[in-house]
Amino acid sequence: MSYLDKFKNITIKEDAIILGIETSCDETAVAIVKGGREILADEIISSATEHARFGGVVPEIASRGHTTAILTATENALKNANLTFDDIDAIAVTEGAGLLGALLVGVSFAKTLAFALNKPLIPVNHIRGHISASCLADKDLKPPFITILASGGHTCIVDVKDYYNMNILGSTIDDAVGEAFDKVARILGLNYPGGPNVERLAKLGENSIKLPKMLSHYEGCKYDFSYSGLKTAVINYVHTEEQKGNEVKKEDVACSFQTSAIEVLIEKALMAVKETGYKTITVSGGVGANGYLRQRLTEETTKLGLNLVLPEKRYCTDNGAMIASEGYLQYKNKKFADLTLNAKAVIPFK
């Protein structure tokens, strides 16, 4: 009997306990989640400070970080949940998208665990994991809803018709919004990771610099985004002012950039709820931790009487709980992998 065949006829438990492993970038994250929504443990060991001096994630350093941290993160998760491996029903792991070497550490570890413990192995799409983080924030959340997916690699408005049927209404045609935050941070001389540092500086400034409004009312791509032009406009502004010998008010640049980058996300999400008639918006991905986005969305959804689900900031950025939560949804459909599972740098949204 093949490894996969062993689990074809297992009884699916409503309150299954899933171990979720995430190693797609610089966070080694391991969490234990019950019934897809109750977090029993949540460990994150980050190598972010080691990347800061290089101004961005160095893939080799990230992979090495995972190899040294993954066992400790797993042991800590079990200890903090007061559980043993025997209590775990299945192992979920991010198979992609992400840094290949980094993903490989998590996938190899998960395969070894699953084989040794004789438990099902669940491959998880990182982006779907981000969307599932909303299930941790609102235990009663049910599709349909619109999610703003805004991370370092993705920017989309997604129509979540149900958890197994999602439709991307539009996405970025060039840079992702998180990537734009990171690049603008560099121009402003701020450390990696750029997003939180731009946000901190923006709080001290004003939205006083005129920047282009992106694909705002464009026919045919009304849900699409373009962040490359906005980033270039910021670079041009800073260089031109420097050449003129003017003092660049960095806090105003940060605030003006943040306002342009975020407002378009809100505008398009509101357009999507209006068009679909849905009543709920959720936020997914690292940029969802942005305070300005959270505040503006709260204001707009309150005005319109819409339901807003904002995962805790910790669950917007990469974490293991979102992988365990998404793993639970896949577990319910017995979407298990066999031991040939491989890491994938790029993976279609499915």
Ligand code: KG4
């Ligand atoms: O989802 P995530 O942790 O990793 C990816 O899957 O990409 O997102 C990371 C991105 C980075 O670009 C980071 O700068 C951005 O999210 N980010 C933020 C904030 N916190 C993280 N961007 C704006 N404001 C924040 N507070």
Ligand code: ZN
């Ligand atoms: Zn992510």
